[in-house]
Amino acid sequence: MTGKRILMIVGDFGEDYEIMVPFQALLAVGHAVDAVCPDKRAGESVATSIHDFEGQQTYSEKRGHNFSLNADFAAIDPANYDALVLPGGRAPEYLRLNARVIAIVRHFFDADKPVAAICHGAQILAAAEVLKGRSCAAYPACSPEVTLAGGRYADIAIDAATTDGNLVTAPAWPAHPAWLAQFLAVLGTRISHGVQAKAA
DSSP states (O other), rough: HHHHEEEEEOOTTEEEHHHHHHHHHHHHTTTEEEEEOTTTOOTTTEEEEEEEEOOOSOOOEEEEEEEOOOOGGGGGGGGSSSEEEOOOOHHHHHHHTHHHHHHHHHHHHHHHOEEEEEEEGGHHHHHHHOTOOOEEEOOOHHHHHHHTTTEEOOOOOOOOEEEOOOEEEEESGHHHHHHHHHHHHHHHHHOOOOOOOOOO
């Protein structure tokens, strides 16, 4: 299998796990991932945030890492990519206001390419008007945006994911195992577990 070329759109105060984990996991299985942010270039970074569930009515937020970008947003051509990843966190609030981000997202849907979105990433999908008639999981606080955009909010467990055609979505980072497994399936990635001979 030849690895896919995947675009990841990130921004300041995107959720740390939802950026770092898929970025590294997709690289680990042989895909190429370009992480970009509007108005930033390769070598620059975005500040991440860590969202946790600690008993309050909503998640807590702490400062995460500096995540280094490896491609220039201004230079990318979505036609050169096989799939798209949209992490959550606070970044989607402002990324969805960027006209080029919206155009890029629409390209992937128009071309029926795989798209993975998690948590608040659904805010970008809603703004791009690509959810009509589709099932979409998201952080529960984003459920009104999914339904207002004409989508069907998938009310699933926090550690579950759902696939609707080319779209793979999940509520938040506890769903990484399910979300990434389903995204890899849509990508056509096969991972085999060979049996090693025991040493004599």
